[in-house]
Amino acid sequence: MTGTRSGAGRARRRLQLLLPLGLPLLATGCGRENLLDPASPQQHKIATLWWVMMGVAWFGLALIGFLLALGWLRRKREGLPGGGGDRVATALVVGLGVAAPIVSLSALFVWSDIFVMRATSAPNPSSTSLTVEVTGHQWWWEVRYPGTRAVTANEIHIPVGARVNLVGKTADVIHSFWIPKLNRKIDLIPGRTNRIVLEATRAGRFRGQCYEYCGLQHAHMGMEVVAESPARFRAWLANMAKDAAAPSTSMQRQGREAFLNEACSGCHQIRGTDAHARVGPDLTHVASRATIAALTLPNETGTLAGWIVDPQHDKPGARMPALDLQGPEVQALVAYLESLR
Amino acid sequence: MNVFAVPARRSRARGWWGMALFAATEATLFGTIFGTYVYLRFKAVHWPPDGIASPSITIPLVLTGVLLATSAPMQLASAAARSGRARRAQALLLLALVVQAGYFAMQLQRYADDVQAHPPQLSAYTSITQLMVGADHFHVFVGLLLNLFLLAKLMDGRVTAYRRTGVQAAALYWHVVNALTVVVVLLQLSPSL
């Protein structure tokens, strides 16, 4: 298995070297959302599909370019190079314009729309070992692990090597879920559930984002799949399912009070407290996440404080208002939230 | 060789073609409305939704039959206009108009009642049904105006080329609207059929 795959990989790299379009891609290395840097068998098939199509496309373009150039070079001479006239030309039009496309496109059709498609289509749930439910919101992602109490946002942990059944829904408008290195995308449409398989073959953080225009902050609706070893994944999931840690310092206790007394608890849930609202992301383990506001900001003390003071600054239009908070209150809130690992 | 000699029997005038093309796009519009109806219907579990009675059948079918019958005087009027008989065309147009106006008045009454009873704001079912039926009635209304206009134009008892084409085009319009009405009514009644 690995043998054939690296063989294909070598062929791919050779193609990249051969073909002009490959060069700039190589130069950038692997962009974090580069769909041609697959980390799953499914995406691998899609990438191969691309490289072959691209090769044939360059060939087709070269043929057209050649014919154009020929027309220019022979502009002083009548007729085709072999002396052919209208009848030969018409035959060529039919051959190249009808027969050749039918043959090549039929082959492409069978390969892509039957075989590759089968590999990337919605998985049979019984073939998967874990289900993750993702719900798109304007402009963040709610992530649940059915069968457990775990709820989080914008960060999807999965075990490496497992086939994960990802179920996509939306709470408001249409969004689209895509992790370029792992699989195709699925639209999240009201009244529908679309599914996809995530099967990471290597550990890593795979960036994705929302690909269906969903309003003001469509640009800042990122999410990340974190593929990690099964052991680490199990530990993470167990932690996620727990209630929030109780505050241990007075600062944190003040923060918790503030959270419950201010409007925060009207929108957010922190399990183990009286905050149960589900308008915004679940914050029970917010400190364990690497970013806030759907990959808009790194999750650091300064940015977190900045976010709480004025979410509209970095993400204008975000569905969280700037509350009129006092400095000490903000500090306490940040201290509390940062304790929620 | 005189290519400009005008033969006795002319092909369809450009005005007729204009109407035919217009009717084609109107028919397509109705086609998409029908498609929408069918699409929503097969998405729904109950059609009509619970709490809305299925439409009654007899009166709409009878009315549609009456409307359909007016295609005959319209076609005769068209023939009369072609042979230059203005008075005859006028009489036939008037006959069609009276029947069509009666049809329209009754349908309008029924439509108003139905919209009261099943406002389109209720559900997708009432929305698409009322829209479809309303659009159909609107086309009948436009046809009435068209006939009225032609009647007025024919007042002086002459058939010009312009008027002849007008009557032919109006007849075509009515044929298309009548055919569409049949589909509209069948779809509207389909939950009860």
Add this chain to the structure above:
Amino acid sequence: MTVLAPPVEERVELLDRIWEERPGVLGWLTTVDHKRIGLLFFFTSLAFFAAGGVEALVIRTQLAGPDQRLVGPQTFNELMTMHGTTMIFLFVVPMGLGAFGNYLVPLMLGARDLAFPRLNALSYWIFLASGLFIYTGLFVGQGPDQGWFSYVPLALKQFDPSLGPDFYALGLIFNGLSTTATAINLVTTIFKLRAPGMSLNRLPLFCYAQLAAAGSALILLPPLTLDLVLLELQRKAGFHFFDVAAGGSPMLWQHLFWLFGHPEVYLIVLPAFGITTSIIPTFAKRKMVAAPLVALAELLVAFIGFGVWAHHMFSTGMPTSALVFFAAATFMVVIPSTVQIYAWLFTVNLGRPEFRTPLLFVGAFIVFFVIGGLSGIMFAAIPFDQATTDTYFVVAHFHFIIFGAAVFPILGGMFYWFPKVTGRMYHEGWAKASFWLTFSGTALTFFPMHIAGLLGMPRRVYTYPHGLGWDGYNLAETIGGFILTAGLVLIAANLVFSRLRGAPAGPNPFRGPTLEWATSSPPPPYNFAVIPTVRSEYPGWDDEALFEDRRRLERGLGTYPDGHRQPEATVRDAYPDDVADMPSESGWPVAVAVLLSLMFALTLTSHFVAAGVVAGLAGLAAAAWLWKEPAE
């Protein structure tokens, strides 16, 4: 011939008198001359092109680097939506049908006007009014901001309470009236007003393309109109079509939109095909290779185009059988395009092409169309589409095809028919320079978008973070955009300057084979003093027939000197069997368009009763308009 016929000048003067229109602004307001209306369409859609172009440049400037904040998200989204909407509805379609079709179809047919000249005027005024209507939204701070395909539920009141989507929906319904009117007019003209002898197999390929485009417009606009009506009924009157809770479906919007949307792209590109098939024989100095196949391909592409719409919805989770069906249809729709590409290429190869500016634009068109077409085919490989949809790869595909394949022939056509329209030659040297500038700018703007797309860059983002490998490509695209703009400005400057100072062109500077070259440049209001008789596919190269037409003018045959008249002919054989009385100038079209604008404005502001009253007034105005018969 005993009676001495009056001399030619006298006949021509008589025609001049009969067909003369009012001078001045009033003349432009009441004109029914297809050439003047064509020019109105041309300049208006060009102005919208400039507006859409400026929007594109703001977009490109914002995206030149990561995390830029030249404009905020709201403004960006409005610009993005208006760019797409403007370019599609207010630029390419009115340019292709309204300007090129309008001006050239009657000339190529040997006719004196379109079949319904006053309807044509109405079409223009509606187009202008609908464009201004949509732009009003932008200027009063309620611009459409939901993307050019306006997906629901985002466009529903719940998520977008502004008037933006209403400006969009009502404006496009309004705009559709104009396109429908023009399409009916073009088809009827092509059917009924062809010069004697121009049987369907002698119809110029340009007119086949226009016929296919106009014919498909009549079928593709209703789904859009219905979709927009449903949206407005839901937004303004509380109907339910798109919300799941009340039994509606958001997919309904998408199906109806793309049932319009895909055929629309062929509507966009068909006039460009027509321009190409006009330019190539002229400069290759020979007839088209496989001309019947090309005509068939033009009709077929419009037809098959109706069966592929769901390839815009591959990632919505449709059943596999549907996916496969639409993918197969998408593969099929390619064939007519490849046939045409090779027919053009071999025509150039067979002849002795003279690479003047129009042919250069056509050559670039071929290259760009193939690039865009090839990426289009890749989308028919469903898994690849499901990966790249809604990334810049799609933006690359359609700009190559729309800008490269639809706009380049339009630019080439501007040069090609410039002498005909103005009577003067453009400057060849500057024209070639502007071509290379535009060509390289286009490649630099849109090619890197493929790579950005493969690197995962989503479309419709107002900004993007650093570190995803997108920065360099975006910068290149922006630079390209400005080079491309420089090329376009140079084209405009050349044409404006040549209009004032260019050398006189004469009736047929390129020895074009179609009938528009058989009359003077610019053509007189009645186009042809004598209605030409057609005996071959390339009447402009048929010297004998041209000579005979001149003789007939001397003898006073076929000039139709008693009023606004011209022959009407049978559909297939173009055998003239009637004489059409064409209407003369009229103020009613403007009046009706003004009333309709008022009606849409009242609907927009939810004054439904008043809107109904105004609609009644518009109906009365239309009746008054139709009351006066052309022959009176």
